[in-house]
Amino acid sequence: MKRILLAALSLALAGGLLPAAPAGKMIQIKGSDTMVNLVQILAEDYMGKTPGAAIAVLGGGSGTGITGLINRTCDIASHSREWKPKEIEQAWKKGVTPKLFVVAVDGLSIVVNEKNPIDQLTMAQVGALYRGEIKSWKALGGSPKPVSLYGRQSNSGTYVFMQEFVLGNKNYSADMKEMNGNAQIVEGILQDEGAVGYVGVGYLYDENHRIRKGLKVLKISREPNGDGFLPTDRAAVESGAYPVSRPLYLATDGRPKGDAARFLSWIVGPEGQAIVEREGFFTIGGGKYKASNDRNFQ
Amino acid sequence: MKEGSDPAMRKKKRNDLKEAAIGAFFFTSGILAVLVLIGIFLTLLATAVPAFREIPVGKFFGHSRWDPTSPEKAEYGLLSMIASTLLVTAGALLLAVPIGIAVAAYLSDVAPWRVREVLKPVVEILAGIPSVVVGFLGLVLFGPALARLFHTANGLNALNGSILLAVMSLPTIISISEDSLNAVPKAYSEASLALGASRWQTLVRVKLPAALSGIVAAVMLGLGRAIGETMTVLMATGNARSFPRGLLSSVRTMTADIAIELGEAPYFTTHYYALFAIGLVLFVMTFAVNLAADVVLRRYQERER
Numbered sequence: 001m002k003r004i005l006l007a008a009l010s011l012a013l014a015g016g017l018l019p020a021a022p023a024g025k026m027i028q029i030k031g032s033d034t035m036v037n038l039v040q041i042l043a044e045d046y047m048g049k050t051p052g053a054a055i056a057v058l059g060g061g062s063g064t065g066i067t068g069l070i071n072r073t074c075d076i077a078s079h080s081r082e083w084k085p086k087e088i089e090q091a092w093k094k095g096v097t098p099k100l101f102v103v104a105v106d107g108l109s110i111v112v113n114e115k116n117p118i119d120q121l122t123m124a125q126v127g128a129l130y131r132g133e134i135k136s137w138k139a140l141g142g143s144p145k146p147v148s149l150y151g152r153q154s155n156s157g158t159y160v161f162m163q164e165f166v167l168g169n170k171n172y173s174a175d176m177k178e179m180n181g182n183a184q185i186v187e188g189i190l191q192d193e194g195a196v197g198y199v200g201v202g203y204l205y206d207e208n209h210r211i212r213k214g215l216k217v218l219k220i221s222r223e224p225n226g227d228g229f230l231p232t233d234r235a236a237v238e239s240g241a242y243p244v245s246r247p248l249y250l251a252t253d254g255r256p257k258g259d260a261a262r263f264l265s266w267i268v269g270p271e272g273q274a275i276v277e278r279e280g281f282f283t284i285g286g287g288k289y290k291a292s293n294d295r296n297f298q
Numbered sequence: 299m300k301e302g303s304d305p306a307m308r309k310k311k312r313n314d315l316k317e318a319a320i321g322a323f324f325f326t327s328g329i330l331a332v333l334v335l336i337g338i339f340l341t342l343l344a345t346a347v348p349a350f351r352e353i354p355v356g357k358f359f360g361h362s363r364w365d366p367t368s369p370e371k372a373e374y375g376l377l378s379m380i381a382s383t384l385l386v387t388a389g390a391l392l393l394a395v396p397i398g399i400a401v402a403a404y405l406s407d408v409a410p411w412r413v414r415e416v417l418k419p420v421v422e423i424l425a426g427i428p429s430v431v432v433g434f435l436g437l438v439l440f441g442p443a444l445a446r447l448f449h450t451a452n453g454l455n456a457l458n459g460s461i462l463l464a465v466m467s468l469p470t471i472i473s474i475s476e477d478s479l480n481a482v483p484k485a486y487s488e489a490s491l492a493l494g495a496s497r498w499q500t501l502v503r504v505k506l507p508a509a510l511s512g513i514v515a516a517v518m519l520g521l522g523r524a525i526g527e528t529m530t531v532l533m534a535t536g537n538a539r540s541f542p543r544g545l546l547s548s549v550r551t552m553t554a555d556i557a558i559e560l561g562e563a564p565y566f567t568t569h570y571y572a573l574f575a576i577g578l579v580l581f582v583m584t585f586a587v588n589l590a591a592d593v594v595l596r597r598y599q600e601r602e603r
Contacts, residue, residue: 145451146451148451148452153537153558153559154366154367154558154559154562155558155559155561155562160367163369164369169369169370170369170370171365171368171369171370172365174363174365174538174539174540175538175540175548176538176539177452177454177536177537177538177548178536178537178538178539178550178558179536179537180532180533180537180558184437184533187437187438188437188452188454191438191441191442191445191452191453192445192451192452193451194451194452195451195452
């Protein structure tokens, strides 16, 4: 009820504004490079369907977006990491009250060859593997085969996501094979019994929507001895229980109003989420991300 | 008589003009190639030099860790990529040169007419296969086969790249070597045979040395193709950054690195300039190869006289 009221209110507001400024006010979105393509596509689709809407999307990194919101040089910040305590403090000092909306979930699956006896790893173990600290599967309780690492090339957002999120911003092992795309990582792993690789969930399936023969998707747990989850378990990804995933945010200063509010609620609605899925991200689902979004809209 | 010579004079004048125009056209075409070459070199130089404002030259050539986007510390050491490029190229030549010359000799001296008429076009078609396709074959066919053969975990290594590059440079080597073998005057082999030499002796001792200039040119052109090839090695060698530990380790060549990183390097940063510096190194390497080939040829031709 409240949302409908809000929508009606913002519509009336926009209606009152539109004749005065026919072009409308340009919404400036700045921030995450991981999200820049997604947000750009969302904005273009939205502008195509909504006459008068004007949205400009810039990259530069999550930090740039957050600083932009604090200094009021953009209307919406896009960021793929949480706010640091210092940034929240700065925002409060300047009278900015950030409201965060989860618009998509970024996640990766960790895969090995079917013949590898390992079924589950912790986040720390995956990080150690990719930093080159673990050279043999034996150290993880597997067979005494050398580990061969498969990853993406440094021009890929996935490469950066793994490096930031799983490797703890440390260097990749120099022995990692840097493949020219997700599909090539899968091809490599199918041939290599000591392989481990990271790919988007869309690359796990064959034409019959089954996991490709020869691949094994690992369960990942946050803590040692903790419960492991599969990236193919939708509920686990959408609840955040699957650890190699992170929410992607758009943030506004205070409760969003007018054009920004309509754009945000369109993104978290069915049309926006369909695009999110098509671009290779997870949708926010109906769990805790949706609940926190709903709270922040009000 | 006077009336008759006038039109002839005019015709000659027109011919002279036409000839001058044709001469000018060919001169400009020739000069154009030189100008383009100088232009490319200067552009490369101008974009590469700023890299060395921040990267010490000694570190660039003497250090083996390359990681410009590292969150810890950006590193610009080219040594392992130079070694990888040389390793893959040398491997390719080791495979392609003996096979290429053997096939060329077979085609020109041994093969019956009918085999020759089929084989030569087939070899030339080999040159037309897109490098992406060759790379894909390396990924799904040669890679697994090499892994089984050498009992390694995977076949994404320097040897795989060398084999593919050998396949790609074979048509050049075969085609040009065969042409130069055919261009050896018939009198040479006739004289040799008349002196009682066997066909094998004639081929190895007379025809191959006589055609050496063309064969050297063929090898150099094949070498140029192998050094400069990007897509195939990008797909087949695994692109690991570490210093190569032999033909069975995964390597990253200079061309592959430029292809991987140039698309995303922000303009006018050290990373961007450093990639052009790699381009300059490649340019100098191919230039040196061509120059060496030229010197070898000239010396050989002088001895011939």
